Amino acid sequence: MKKGFITVLLCVLLSAITAYGVVVKTNVQGGSSRGAAFNDGDAVQYRTVNLSQSEYPDFTYAAESAVDAVVYVEVTVVTQNQYQMDPFFRFFFGDQYSQPQSREQKGSGSGVIIRPDGYIVTNNHVVNGASKVKIVLNNNKSYDATVVGSDPDTDVAVVKIDAEGLPTIPFGDSDNLRLGEWVLAIGSPLNLRSTITAGIVSAKGRSMAAYGSREDAQNSYKIESFIQTDAAVNPGNSGGALVNKEGELVGINTAIISQTGSYSGYSFAVPVNIVKKVVGDLIEGGVVRRALLGIVMQPISDEIAKELKLSSMNGVYINEVSKGGAADKAGLKKGDVIVAIGGTKVTDGASVQEKVASYHPGDKTTVTFVRDGKEQTVNVVFQGTVSDTGTKDADGAVSFYGSKLRTASAETLSKLGIKSGVEIVSVGPGKVLDAGASEGFVIQFVNDEPVSKPEDVIAIAKKARRSIFIQGVKASGRKAYFGFGKDE
Numbered sequence: 001m002k003k004g005f006i007t008v009l010l011c012v013l014l015s016a017i018t019a020y021g022v023v024v025k026t027n028v029q030g031g032s033s034r035g036a037a038f039n040d041g042d043a044v045q046y047r048t049v050n051l052s053q054s055e056y057p058d059f060t061y062a063a064e065s066a067v068d069a070v071v072y073v074e075v076t077v078v079t080q081n082q083y084q085m086d087p088f089f090r091f092f093f094g095d096q097y098s099q100p101q102s103r104e105q106k107g108s109g110s111g112v113i114i115r116p117d118g119y120i121v122t123n124n125h126v127v128n129g130a131s132k133v134k135i136v137l138n139n140n141k142s143y144d145a146t147v148v149g150s151d152p153d154t155d156v157a158v159v160k161i162d163a164e165g166l167p168t169i170p171f172g173d174s175d176n177l178r179l180g181e182w183v184l185a186i187g188s189p190l191n192l193r194s195t196i197t198a199g200i201v202s203a204k205g206r207s208m209a210a211y212g213s214r215e216d217a218q219n220s221y222k223i224e225s226f227i228q229t230d231a232a233v234n235p236g237n238s239g240g241a242l243v244n245k246e247g248e249l250v251g252i253n254t255a256i257i258s259q260t261g262s263y264s265g266y267s268f269a270v271p272v273n274i275v276k277k278v279v280g281d282l283i284e285g286g287v288v289r290r291a292l293l294g295i296v297m298q299p300i301s302d303e304i305a306k307e308l309k310l311s312s313m314n315g316v317y318i319n320e321v322s323k324g325g326a327a328d329k330a331g332l333k334k335g336d337v338i339v340a341i342g343g344t345k346v347t348d349g350a351s352v353q354e355k356v357a358s359y360h361p362g363d364k365t366t367v368t369f370v371r372d373g374k375e376q377t378v379n380v381v382f383q384g385t386v387s388d389t390g391t392k393d394a395d396g397a398v399s400f401y402g403s404k405l406r407t408a409s410a411e412t413l414s415k416l417g418i419k420s421g422v423e424i425v426s427v428g429p430g431k432v433l434d435a436g437a438s439e440g441f442v443i444q445f446v447n448d449e450p451v452s453k454p455e456d457v458i459a460i461a462k463k464a465r466r467s468i469f470i471q472g473v474k475a476s477g478r479k480a481y482f483g484f485g486k487d488e
Contacts, residue, residue, distance in 0.1 A: 031469050048432075057182050058243070063196050065247040065480070068138045068167040069113040070240055072193050073145075074157075075130035077105045093242045104131075110187035111135065111159065114247060114279065118161040121279050122239030123254055124150040127157050134149050138194050149282035153290075154357070155254055156275055157239075158282045158472040169241055172248030174227065174271035177201050177343065185231035185253055185267065187240025199231030199267075206268060206349040208257065211358075225354035226268035227251045233267035235436040251275070268417035274357050285390060285462060287327055291382035292360040294325020297349055299461040300337065304418030308337065314347045315339040318369075330380040332369060339375070340368035348389075361399070362375055377472045390458045400461070401484070402430015408442050416442060416473050420452040440475025461486070 047111040107125035113119070120135060127133055131144040138488065143161035177183075181201045189195055207224040227242065233253050242251035251269030258264040280290045301364035304310070304317050315337045321328050332338075340346060341355040342365040361384030368377045389400050397404040408423040421442040427433045443451055446460040447469050461468050469483040 005116070010372065019048060024399070043141070049145075057198075059182070059184055059196075061249040062184055062243050062245050063186070064307045066169050066184070066243045066249075066255060067186055067194050067196065068140065069169040070194065071111045071113060071190075072136040072188045072240060073109045073111045073120075073121060073126055074134040074136065075107045075109070075127055076132035076134075077107060077129050078131045079103055079105055080342060108188065108191060108236055109238040110236065110253070112239070112241045112252065113166050114249075114370065116164065116166045116168055116173075117165060118163045119148070119279075120145070120159050120161065121252060121275060121418070122157050122159060123252065124152050124155045124157040125158060126239045127164055128152070133159055135159070136193075137166075138195055148288040148290075150279050151282065153288075154270060154278050156252065156270060156272055156278045156282075158279055169243065169249040171272055171276055172250045174273045177204060177244070177250055179204070182245055183227075183229055183250065184229060184243050185229065185233050185237060185240065185269075186243065187233070187237035187253060188266065189232075189234035189236040191236060195237075197232040199229045201227060202230050202266075203225065203228040204271075205348060205354060207350050208255065208268065221355045223274060223353050225271060225274070225350040225357075226254070227271055229267050230265055231267055232263050233276045234263045237267075249275075271354060276355060277358050277360070287389070287462075289360050291361050291363060291385060292326060292357055292384065293330065293352075293356050293380070293385065294322035294327045295338075296320035297338070297352065299348060304337075308335075308370070310370065314337075314345065315370070316352055317350055326380050326383045327367075330367065330378045332367065332378065333371070333382075335371070336371040339370060340366075342366060343368075347375065360384075389461065397425055398458065400454070400457060401432045402428045403432040403437065404428075405443075405457060407453045412442065416477055417444065418444065418473060420444070420450070421472060422451050422454055422457055431484040432482075434486045437470075437482050438474070441472055441480070443470055443472040445471040 019058055029251050092150060109122060111120040111122035112375060114121050127147055127150065129149070131148060133464055134142055135145045136142045143163060143349055145159040145161045148158040148160050172216060179201055183199060183201060185197045185199065205225045206228040208226065217325045227231050227250070229242065233241070233256050239255045240253045244250050245488050250272050252272070253267060253269045255268045256263055256265040267371060273453055278288055296319045300310065300313045300315055300317055305313055318332060318334055318336045319339065321332055321334055338346060338352065341352065342354055346352045346355060359382050361382055364379060364381050366377050368375060389397060397406050403424050404426040406425050408421045410422060413419065413421065421444045424432065424439055424443065425438060428440055444486055445451065446457050447464055449460050451457050451460065462487050467485050469481065471481040474480050
């Protein structure tokens, strides 16, 4: 009897010690356990419910570290009411009421502080046309903001407030995002400030046909390679942050697809690798310097894959190569299939756009392509748009609206009988050519300010509000001038 009693007692003690150890381990892991009572007939049974947080994704660090760097953006837009110009309105109410009347409209969105000295990134469509921009921080402090620059083609804009020591979100790497990875969307949807929602990356390199109807976009350079998520995003989230579990900025929330105007399960963000490049250009010079590869591409179809005996449907087929463009100079031809840029694989046109958009004119990289069934790699030097200004070639010439500028040599200045100036060494398609300028023209004044080097021309042109007026001497020695309107 005694041995049996001792055996039972030992079993009870061991069971109690084991149960205690499980509870302690669970609490150490950051979770908890609760006893729940269940009726089973006449008997009451107790079961332990494990609420350990280790079994669930933890977003607390990302949310708490990023939320203070996401701001509320309030914009004021002045609109004109044109209905007063109707002749019937004038007949009944008189001329004093027939003039266009202006009124203010309020709008809102979100933004992300990217530098502690007050630089904030948001969407172009949030601040486009705004006469006043106001920023409200998460601590409710408000500041008037100025628009530093915007890029309709990527729907990215930068505004600046007069503040220091602001919280920021570090940039991540959107190329490293994986399908199914958890992300957080932070913004002010429907005026609900500092709202945080969670979702996963549903797709990468997504394009949206409906989003291409933006009137302010230049379709030839439009970049559509969105991160698609199922994090809840609504009007007011535009310009807010998409962050990963480490609290790094991986995208700027930009759009939704919905038949009702509110969230239906599909939200889209501009990848941060595109945002970084655009923001850097806007802060540095107010305009985006866009790299061009110089090809017309199309997806790989079954017919193309069979004809070229491709082992994969990934990549893009080159349908046309622009003469004199970056691809042409690198030796790429019609019929080649691009499979990688800069060592990163590309699967479709959107991924090619995204990768090229991360470069500046003049940058060098490698392009891997398939020709005659063999994979080859060439070096490519990206070119810029015809309106690109300030880019330096390998020989030191500076681009300026389709032309190339260089400081006039002492020999040229002596020949023309002038002391200083900037020579147009080549003229290509662009505003300088359209204005009638030719090679050999030496620029002496831009908007009545003297210039002696290309950087002077660029600096004066950038601060011009509407037009650029240039005076100088032709190669023949005759004084001349020309001008053109500045890009909006």
